[in-house]
Amino acid sequence: MQYLQAGRHKLVLLELDGEFLENIARQAGFELRLQDNTRNVLLDLKAAERQAPLLLFDAADPQNLGWFSRCQFYVDGSNGSILQTPIEMANQTDPRGRPLPHSIRLQINKELPVDFKLPGKTPVSEQMVYTVLYNFLNALLNTGVGVCGGTVVRPLTGRMEPGGPRG
Numbered sequence: 001m002q003y004l005q006a007g008r009h010k011l012v013l014l015e016l017d018g019e020f021l022e023n024i025a026r027q028a029g030f031e032l033r034l035q036d037n038t039r040n041v042l043l044d045l046k047a048a049e050r051q052a053p054l055l056l057f058d059a060a061d062p063q064n065l066g067w068f069s070r071c072q073f074y075v076d077g078s079n080g081s082i083l084q085t086p087i088e089m090a091n092q093t094d095p096r097g098r099p100l101p102h103s104i105r106l107q108i109n110k111e112l113p114v115d116f117k118l119p120g121k122t123p124v125s126e127q128m129v130y131t132v133l134y135n136f137l138n139a140l141l142n143t144g145v146g147v148c149g150g151t152v153v154r155p156l157t158g159r160m161e162p163g164g165p166r167g
Helices: 018-028 062-070 126-141
Strands: 002-006 009-013 031-036 040-046 056-058 073-076 087-093 099-109 111-113 145-148
Touching (some): 018 040, 018 126, 073 126, 087 126, 126 145
Parallel strands (some): 056 145, 073 145
Antiparallel strands (some): 002 009, 009 111
8 A cells, every 4th residue: 555645635545466356256256357457446247156146236125125224335326336435336238238137347446535434434455445345245145235326336136127116
């Protein structure tokens, strides 16, 4: 981890290890394609051996209340940010534009404001990002991740069709 000052802006520069990220994804049960860029790392993840879709659900739907009460992570559906993390996500889609039920794309930002804090007001470090990533991937497979609002990130499980009780 390094620190950078650009004018009045102070940044933390994370030095993420690609092999370590690959090991985390494999331990969690995902196949991975990794692209390491200057300002971020892109991870294309697929749970190939999984029968059911990843547990990414619409947090606003009352029928998903059981999932909502158990989840540890929430995704802002309007921009893909995983709340209180340096990670953003997107659906991967088939040629018709429908989300693939076993695949997602993650972007881990390597440049963060020096005062960026993880949940519990924990300072950011490479080790903490690895821990958050592992916990997020496990949540997608076991406990659920809620999508809050927006149309950029679409749920993969639960009731997803429009026109339910709210429509």
